[in-house]
Amino acid sequence: MQWIALFKKEIDESWHNKKLVWVPLVFILLTIMDPITYYYLPEILEHTGGVPEGTIFEIPEMRAEDVVMLSLEQLGMFGTLLVGFITMGTIAGERKSGTMEMMLAKPIRMNHFITSKWAANALLLIGALTIGLAFSMYYISILFTTLNISTIIGVIAFYSIWLLFVLSISIFYNSFIRSPGAVLGCTIFTIMVLSTIKTVFGHKLTMLPNQMANHIGAFIEDKHVHTELMGTSAITLCAVIILVIASIILFKKSEMV
Numbered sequence: 604m605q606w607i608a609l610f611k612k613e614i615d616e617s618w619h620n621k622k623l624v625w626v627p628l629v630f631i632l633l634t635i636m637d638p639i640t641y642y643y644l645p646e647i648l649e650h651t652g653g654v655p656e657g658t659i660f661e662i663p664e665m666r667a668e669d670v671v672m673l674s675l676e677q678l679g680m681f682g683t684l685l686v687g688f689i690t691m692g693t694i695a696g697e698r699k700s701g702t703m704e705m706m707l708a709k710p711i712r713m714n715h716f717i718t719s720k721w722a723a724n725a726l727l728l729i730g731a732l733t734i735g736l737a738f739s740m741y742y743i744s745i746l747f748t749t750l751n752i753s754t755i756i757g758v759i760a761f762y763s764i765w766l767l768f769v770l771s772i773s774i775f776y777n778s779f780i781r782s783p784g785a786v787l788g789c790t791i792f793t794i795m796v797l798s799t800i801k802t803v804f805g806h807k808l809t810m811l812p813n814q815m816a817n818h819i820g821a822f823i824e825d826k827h828v829h830t831e832l833m834g835t836s837a838i839t840l841c842a843v844i845i846l847v848i849a850s851i852i853l854f855k856k857s858e859m860v
Contacts, residue, residue, distance in 0.1 A: 606715045613723030626689060626727060630735030633681055635742050637673035641665065642746040667748040668823045672816075674739045675762065678732075679816050683794055686728060686769045691787040693720050694777035694854070713855045721774050721847055728766045733759050754826060758819055761836060765815040768839050769794065771846035778854040812839040 617623050640647070694717075697703035706716070740755050772793050776786045797813045805814065809831050818832035 605712065606719055609711070609715055609719035610723055613720055614726075617723065617727055622689060622727060626685070627731040627734045629685060630682065630731040631738045633677045634674040634735040634739035637677055638670045638739060638742050638746060641670065641673065665747065667743050667750050670743050670747055671739070671750065671758065671823055672820050674736070675758075675816050675819065678762070682766070683769055684791070686766060687773055687787050687790040690724055690770055690773040690777070691790070692783035693724060693774060695781055695783045695786045698781050699783065714851045717774065717778065717851045717854055718847065721770065724770055725767055728770060729763045732763055732766060754823060757822060757828070761815060761819050761822070761832060764836050764839050765812065767843050768812050771843045771850075775846045775850045775853075778850040779857045810834040810838050812842060815839065
C-alpha cells in the first residue's frame, strides 16, 4: 500500500506540473518532424527562395523503414536530453527544496521511495514514446508506406529499454547529488562517454546499451529480431536493475550522513 500511495503521488505531481501533457507533445514533435519535413522538402525549398527559377528538386525516394530511423535519430539526440531534463530534479529537486525531509520524516521505506519515482517516470516516458511513435507511424503511412503492426510494437518495446536506461542513470545520480543541474550534467556526460566508447570500440562491443538504435534499424529492415538486439536488450535491462539497486543503496547512505 505504501508503494502504491507514493506512486500515485508521483503521477498526481506529474499532472499538476503538466508533465503528462507537454512531455508527450514534445515526443510527438520530435518523431513527426523529420518525416513531414523530408516529404515536403521540395516545396519548402521552393517557397523559401534562394534557388534558381526552374530548378527541379530530385529528392531520393525513401522507404517507410528509412523514415522511421530518422524519427529514432531525433529521439536519440533530443529525446535523451529530454529524459535527463525532466528527471534531473526527481530526488535532487525535492532534497534542495526541503520537501524530501518532510517526506522521510514519515516511516517510508527507502526502496519504495526510489522505485516509485522510477516507475512513475518510466510510465510517463514509455507512454510519451508510444504516443509519439504512433503519430509518426500515422504520418509515415499517409506520406510513404505502411509498416506492419508487429514491427511498430517491436520498435516501441525495444526503444523503451533505452529510455529506461537513461532514466536509471539519472535516478542513480539523483540518489546522492543534491543539485538538479549537476545531475543533468553527469547524466549527459555519462551518455557522451558511452557514445565515445561506441565510436572507438563499437565494432567489438556490439551489445553496448547505446547500440540499441542500430540493432532496431536492422530489426526494422529485416523484420527479424537478431541475436545482437536480444543481447543488447538483456544487457541494458541488467544495467537498469543494477543502477536502480545502486540508487537505493547510495540514497540510504546519503540520508544517513
